[in-house]
Amino acid sequence: MGNHKSEPIEANKKSSSIECHNVPVQNIAPKISFSGRISSAKKINILSEVNGISEIYNDKFEVGENFKKGEVLISIKNDDIELDLKSIKSQFLALLIQVLPDIKMDFPKLGSELEKYINEFQLNGQIANLPKTTNSKQRNFLSSKQVFSNYYTIKSLENKLNKFKIRAPFDGVLTQTLIDIGSNIIVGQPLGQFIDPNNYEISTSVSIKEAILIKEGDPVFIASDDLNIPIKGVVSRIGDHINELTQSIDIFISVGHMDIKDGMYVSGHISCDTINHVFQLERGKIVTNNSVYLLKDNHLKLKPVNIILFQDDSVIVKGIEQDHCIVKQYKQYFYDGMPIN
Numbered sequence: 001m002g003n004h005k006s007e008p009i010e011a012n013k014k015s016s017s018i019e020c021h022n023v024p025v026q027n028i029a030p031k032i033s034f035s036g037r038i039s040s041a042k043k044i045n046i047l048s049e050v051n052g053i054s055e056i057y058n059d060k061f062e063v064g065e066n067f068k069k070g071e072v073l074i075s076i077k078n079d080d081i082e083l084d085l086k087s088i089k090s091q092f093l094a095l096l097i098q099v100l101p102d103i104k105m106d107f108p109k110l111g112s113e114l115e116k117y118i119n120e121f122q123l124n125g126q127i128a129n130l131p132k133t134t135n136s137k138q139r140n141f142l143s144s145k146q147v148f149s150n151y152y153t154i155k156s157l158e159n160k161l162n163k164f165k166i167r168a169p170f171d172g173v174l175t176q177t178l179i180d181i182g183s184n185i186i187v188g189q190p191l192g193q194f195i196d197p198n199n200y201e202i203s204t205s206v207s208i209k210e211a212i213l214i215k216e217g218d219p220v221f222i223a224s225d226d227l228n229i230p231i232k233g234v235v236s237r238i239g240d241h242i243n244e245l246t247q248s249i250d251i252f253i254s255v256g257h258m259d260i261k262d263g264m265y266v267s268g269h270i271s272c273d274t275i276n277h278v279f280q281l282e283r284g285k286i287v288t289n290n291s292v293y294l295l296k297d298n299h300l301k302l303k304p305v306n307i308i309l310f311q312d313d314s315v316i317v318k319g320i321e322q323d324h325c326i327v328k329q330y331k332q333y334f335y336d337g338m339p340i341n
Contacts, residue, residue: 018340020295020325023281028316029274030213030309034251035267036204038260040195042170048185049163052076055181061192063177067168073194076185078164085157086123092150093121099145107138127154172196175262195262200255202233202266205248209309213272214238220253222268231257235270278308278316285326286315293327293334294320300327302336 054076060067061074096118104111113131120128130151133139142148176193179185202222206214220233232255239250251270260266285292291302305319320326327334 018295018300019328021328022322022324023279023320023326025277025322026280027274027276028278028280030272030311030316031269032206032210032214032272032309033267033269034202034204034206034253035265036202036253038200038202038255038262038264038266040197040262041199041201041254042172042196043262044169044194046073046166046191046194048076048166048187048189048191050076050078050160051186052078052164052184054179054183054185061174061177061179061181063174066173067171067194069168069170071168073166073168073174074179074191075166076164078161081157081161081164085154085161088150088154088157089123089127092154093118093123095145095147095150096121099142099147103141106141110134110138126158127151166191168194170196171198197262198256200257200260200262201236202253202255204251204253205243205246206251207248208242209307211238211249211251213275213309214251214270215273218273219271220255220268221271222253222255222266224264224266226264227259227266229259230268231255231260231266233268275308275316278318279320280311280314280316281326283310283313283315284330286317287330292317292320293330295325295327295340298340300334300336300338300340 054074067073096114100111100114100118103114110131110133117128117131122128130142130147133142172194174192175195177191179189179191185191214235216235216238218235220235222231222233233253234255235251236254237252239252242249253270281292286305286307287293287302289302289304290307291304294301294303303320303324305317308316308318310316
């Protein structure tokens with residue numbers, strides 16, 4: 001792991017029954033292990049914003065069905081509101097016809113535009129935008145005749161009518177359906193779940209020391225008992241707060257591959273940038289207060305070290321030198337300054 005800056009120093013020193021050895025300085029690229037579940041980066045719960053009876057629209061509201069962005073996922077009967085909308089639009093048309101002579105007289109240009117608007121008015125489909133007023137007199141006149149009020153009432157009803165057809169917000173697939181066609185639906189009722197099957201994310205957590213070494217864009221290698229080959233990913237986001245219960249930081253990994261599925265449990269490692277001029281020791285060499293025992297001048301000396309990262313059964317540290325002779329095997333009776341005969 002990493003490139004050695006210098007060749008290992010073979011010299012062992014022995015005093016009585018205590019042996020020590022030198023550790024080579026290295027450049028190490030840490031690999032931080034993780035585990036977690038895969039979930040779609042785009043996942044929505046389908047909810048209803050209106051009341052009504054679900055109806056067959058395209059016979060596709062089943063788990064595993066794919067939809068393109070904008071396609072109708074499920075439709076709710078809207079006969080009454082559609083008739084109400086046509087009635088209000090008809091009244092609005094009558095109002096425009098009524099005020100048209102006065103507008104043509106006082107505001108000829110606006111009157112010409114409004115006349116064209118009336119001639120092209122449709123009871124079906126979305127209402128067209130009203131001709132724009134160019135000054136406050138035009139605006140105030142139309143407002144006094146309730147033109148704007150009626151227009152925005154129609155827009156509000158059209159917006160509500162659109163909620164009777166729930167459309168796919170992106171290309172995706174249904175992973176859960178909770179209703180049968182013909183069942184009664186109420187506002188806020190969960191109807192199913194819809195995900196993007198091409199963009200997945202793994203949420204995991206690492207220690208504070210590990211998080212310091214990770215940056216966005218770091219490559220990730222993912223494995224699972226259900227996968228035949230390792231899958232590559234990339235660190236997409238790093239949490240900016242510490243979980244109070246676990247004292248860890250959230251890491252999010254972006255991954256896309258045809259073999260992975262929502263909910264799959266995986267493990268792997270994050271490859272971090274190389275750390276230069278560090279030492280790799282056995283975990284057992286670290287004692288109280290993050291120190292190691294050195295043998296110097298026939299005495300044991302406790303040397304504090306800076307722990308960069310625990311790596312499997314070893315630890316990466318700074319704070320020692322190549323000529324430091326680290327004691328090989330510790331005894332319970334060791335203490336700082338202990339003389340060695």
